[in-house]
Amino acid sequence: xxxxxxxxxxxxxxxxxxxxxxxxxxxxxxxxxxxxxxxxxxxxxxxxxxxxxxxxxxxxxxxxxxxxxxxxxxxxxxxxxxxxxxxxxxxxxxxxxxxxxxxxxxxxxxxxxxxxxxxxxxxxxxxxxxxxxxxxxxxxxxxxxxxxxxxxxxxxxxxxxxxxxxxxxxxxxxxxxxxxxxxxxxxxxxxxxxxxxxxxxxxxxxxxxxxxxxxxxxxxxxxxxxxxxxxxxxxxxxxxxxxxxxxxxxxxxxxxxxxxxxxxxxxxxxxxxxxxxxxxxxxxxxxxxxxxxxxxxxxxxxxxxxxxxxxxxxxxxxxxxxxxxxxxxxxxxxxxxxxxxxxxxxxxxxxxxxxxxxxxxxxxxxxxxxxxxxxxxxxxxxxxxxxxxxxxxxxxxxxxxxxxxxxxxxxxxxxxxxxxxxxxxxxxxxxxxxxxxxxxxxxxxxxxxxxxxxxxxxxxxxxxxxxxxxxxxxxxxxxxxxxxxxxxxxxxxxxxxxxxxxxxxxxxxxxxxxxxxxxxxxxxxxxxxxxxxxxxxxxxxxxxxxxxxxxxxxxxxxxxxxxxxxxxxxxxxxxxxxxxxxxxxxxxxxxxxxxxxxxxxx
Amino acid sequence: xxxxxxxxxxxxxxxxxxxxxxxxxxxxxxxxxxxxxxxxxxxxxxxxxxxxxxxxxxxxxxxxxxxxxxxxxxxxxxxxxxxxxxxxxxxxxxxxxxxxxxxxxxxxxxxxxxxxxxxxxxxxxxxxxxxxxxxxxxxxxxxxxxxxxx
Ligand SMILES: Cc1cc2nc3c(=O)[nH]c(=O)nc-3n(C[C@H](O)[C@H](O)[C@H](O)COP(=O)(O)OP(=O)(O)OC[C@H]3O[C@@H](n4cnc5c(N)ncnc54)[C@H](O)[C@@H]3O)c2cc1C
Numbered sequence: 001x002x003x004x005x006x007x008x009x010x011x012x013x014x015x016x017x018x019x020x021x022x023x024x025x026x027x028x029x030x031x032x033x034x035x036x037x038x039x040x041x042x043x044x045x046x047x048x049x050x051x052x053x054x055x056x057x058x059x060x061x062x063x064x065x066x067x068x069x070x071x072x073x074x075x076x077x078x079x080x081x082x083x084x085x086x087x088x089x090x091x092x093x094x095x096x097x098x099x100x101x102x103x104x105x106x107x108x109x110x111x112x113x114x115x116x117x118x119x120x121x122x123x124x125x126x127x128x129x130x131x132x133x134x135x136x137x138x139x140x141x142x143x144x145x146x147x148x149x150x151x152x153x154x155x156x157x158x159x160x161x162x163x164x165x166x167x168x169x170x171x172x173x174x175x176x177x178x179x180x181x182x183x184x185x186x187x188x189x190x191x192x193x194x195x196x197x198x199x200x201x202x203x204x205x206x207x208x209x210x211x212x213x214x215x216x217x218x219x220x221x222x223x224x225x226x227x228x229x230x231x232x233x234x235x236x237x238x239x240x241x242x243x244x245x246x247x248x249x250x251x252x253x254x255x256x257x258x259x260x261x262x263x264x265x266x267x268x269x270x271x272x273x274x275x276x277x278x279x280x281x282x283x284x285x286x287x288x289x290x291x292x293x294x295x296x297x298x299x300x301x302x303x304x305x306x307x308x309x310x311x312x313x314x315x316x317x318x319x320x321x322x323x324x325x326x327x328x329x330x331x332x333x334x335x336x337x338x339x340x341x342x343x344x345x346x347x348x349x350x351x352x353x354x355x356x357x358x359x360x361x362x363x364x365x366x367x368x369x370x371x372x373x374x375x376x377x378x379x380x381x382x383x384x385x386x387x388x389x390x391x392x393x394x395x396x397x398x399x400x401x402x403x404x405x406x407x408x409x410x411x412x413x414x415x416x417x418x419x420x421x422x423x424x425x426x427x428x429x430x431x432x433x434x435x436x437x438x439x440x441x442x443x444x445x446x447x448x449x450x451x452x453x454x455x456x457x458x459x460x461x462x463x464x465x466x467x468x469x470x471x472x473x474x475x476x477x478x479x480x481x482x483x484x485x486x487x488x489x490x491x492x493x494x495x496x497x498x499x500x501x502x503x504x505x506x507x508x509x510x511x512x513x514x515x516x517x518x519x520x521x522x523x524x525x526x527x528x529x530x531x532x533x534x535x536x537x538x539x540x541x542x543x544x545x546x547x548x549x550x551x552x553x554x555x556x557x558x559x560x561x562x563x564x565x566x567x568x569x570x571x572x573x574x575x576x577x578x579x580x581x582x583x584x585x586x587x588x589x590x591x592x593x594x595x596x597x598x599x600x601x602x
Numbered sequence: 603x604x605x606x607x608x609x610x611x612x613x614x615x616x617x618x619x620x621x622x623x624x625x626x627x628x629x630x631x632x633x634x635x636x637x638x639x640x641x642x643x644x645x646x647x648x649x650x651x652x653x654x655x656x657x658x659x660x661x662x663x664x665x666x667x668x669x670x671x672x673x674x675x676x677x678x679x680x681x682x683x684x685x686x687x688x689x690x691x692x693x694x695x696x697x698x699x700x701x702x703x704x705x706x707x708x709x710x711x712x713x714x715x716x717x718x719x720x721x722x723x724x725x726x727x728x729x730x731x732x733x734x735x736x737x738x739x740x741x742x743x744x745x746x747x748x749x750x751x752x
Binding site: 137177178179180181237238382385386389392428429430432433492 | 660662669672685
């Protein structure tokens with residue numbers, strides 16, 4: 001077992017699911033490809049997960065579940081997602097229970113916990129409409145007040161799991177005059193409303209996650225009792241947006257699972273295929289692409305784990321911490337998958353062959369992550385509106401702010417530090433200018449200088465880390481100075497240049513997250529992590545997006561990363577800063593044994 | 603534009619105190635100071651003529667969308683020096699109502715009087731706002747040359 005307890009659930013789940021390349025495993029590549037070809041809902045796999053009690057990890061401990069930490073949560077979703085995004089995304093509509101844990105009454109929470117636990121229940125989130133996706137306030141679905149409740153009218157589409165779920169969380173208009181308080185949320189339990197009042201829309205054909213229940217729901221004068229309203233009337237938009245803070249961060253786990261499979265399967269191919277008398281892995285371009293993919297995963301890990309832990313440490317910063325994750329991770333992984341497809345050559349396009357054709361499924365399935373739960377542009381837009389506040393706040397930091405920052409950074413990044421429970425009621429629509437990760441960069445830089453006297457750290461690596469971290473800080477200072485002296489506009493007509501600025505901010509944020517992660521976990525995550533060469537390369541790569549290459553990285557660092565990649569693959573460990581043990585394929589003897597047992601049973 | 607404090611001076615013609623010339627504003631009460639702060643802010647940031655802003659109209663009428671309204675609360679906090687509910691302008695969706703609420707629920711006198719005595723000018727003391735005023739037409743323009751110079 002991993003020495004970090006929060007990774008035990010993921011490891012146990014991984015072990016019980018089995019090696020996905022073995023056809024007899026649960027959710028093996030073979031079986032998920034067959035389901036996908038038939039566009040069939042993964043009913044058996046979902047039921048297997050319920051029987052494994054994975055749904056308990058969606059219910060907070062106070063309500064009889066096992067949900068203690070979002071870091072743990074992200075780790076097990078990643079383990080699921082590396083096998084199949086269809087099942088993972090389907091099962092994970094349980095994320096939306098987060099809205100009830102955040103804003104429900106005691107009764108609503110108890111009821112939902114029972115529904116999930118005892119009835120193996122699931123929900124869907126019904127926000128989008130044909131005419132309105134990102135623009136939530138424009139929703140047309142109406143909830144008209146009548147004695148004892150509301151009459152729902154209208155249609156939500158396209159909604160994942162709209163048909164095959166017992167509860168629809170519906171955003172509807174309760175005030176015709178429009179505006180931010182015109183919407184309310186309803187947790188509509190289908191078993192408690194008149195079936196004549198709603199209908200499910202037909203399955204929608206999609207590019208990826210083909211077996212999922214993509215459909216919609218329509219209400220016609222459907223009476224829903226008052227007890228199904230979540231929070232106050234008019235609280236719909238506020239809760240809806242805060243709910244996204246949670247799920248946007250958790251979406252990164254889908255991406256990271258995809259990245260692991262994409263890299264593993266392409267690495268396997270490149271080690272096995274011979275060209276010009278050597279393996280594809282030995283040709284410099286593919287080798288670099290594979291190493292870069294691994295490095296990208298390490299950066300995404302730092303961003304995601306920090307984001308997940310921030311719910312416990314700085315819930316009032318959820319509006320920005322979730323953007324950093326939801327922008328950076330899906331976009332980075334999409335690019336990584338695209339780069340890897342080059343190595344697979346023609347095979348990337350085949351729906352069979354190498355590892356059952358799982359790679360092309362990853363390409364298709366993964367493409368939706370940056371779109372749902374708030375698309376890339378929507379996230380960047382929300383960041384643009386908060387950038388100036390963050391720059392102002394950063395300029396005003398003082399001794400007292402630093403003290404708070406120091407202690408929050410340590411709890412957020414030190415993976416051995418226990419996490420306090422997540423106080424969802426503290427989520428805020430804007431962070432009041434706070435962003436611990438970038439605002440605490442000087443603290444980690446200070447730590448780096450202090451390490452000069454530490455003999456366990458290679459002096460050359462340290463010097464490079466100091467140079468690169470200082471460069472990140474310079475970029476941030478220049479950007480902040482610009483922000484502080486520029487005009488600001490509200491609205492949706494932000495310039496494309498501003499979107500580039502927001503992307504740069506996210507990149508600097510990722511760099512800072514990596515530096516903090518290294519500082520606070522040097523002694524916890526193994527020798528490769530501790531040495532810090534990977535960190536130097538990652539910082540250099542991140543900076544390269546807006547600075548020309550400085551030639552600061554010796555090729556031996558890159559070679560050492562390549563060796564680590566091969567080692568993790570050989571030992572069958574996750575490509576991650578927390579390389580947990582993956583399920584092992586049964587040995588040949590175990591296999592024969594299992595086969596004879598099966599024969600005996602038959 | 604309307605600057606009157608609805609309860610005390612409903613009929614007095616304050617329209618000559620419009621924000622055409624900010625330096626002319628004479629503040630009569632904290633609520634009025636807040637109102638004119640908001641009017642100034644909106645007129646600049648949404649490129650509107652201050653005269654056309656009616657403090658009793660919902661802010662959304664002027665193109666302020668829900669998320670912008672949340673961000674604007676951040677600026678108000680900076681000015682007033684106190685923490686406000688992030689949904690303030692959702693719950694009190696007109697300038698008049700939000701100003702009234704702020705005066706009632708928060709101790710805004712310090713910020714308001716210091717600004718009032720040095721005239722409202724622009725709600726904020728830092729250079730940000732001045733540049734904002736002068737560079738309004740270009741907004742954040744020119745940014746690209748300045749930051750991606752490397
Ligand atoms: C597989 C799948 C699963 C889904 N699951 C769900 C679900 O479970 N529940 C649910 O409610 N919905 C779901 N959706 C819907 C999804 O959330 C919406 O498609 C998404 O919100 C985008 O809306 P839209 O496609 O209508 O694009 P629009 O909102 O119409 O946007 C169109 C384009 O306008 C631009 N744009 C929009 N906003 C901005 C902005 N702020 N700044 C700059 N540019 C902007 C962008 O280029 C954008 O792509 C799902 C969709 C798919 C495909």
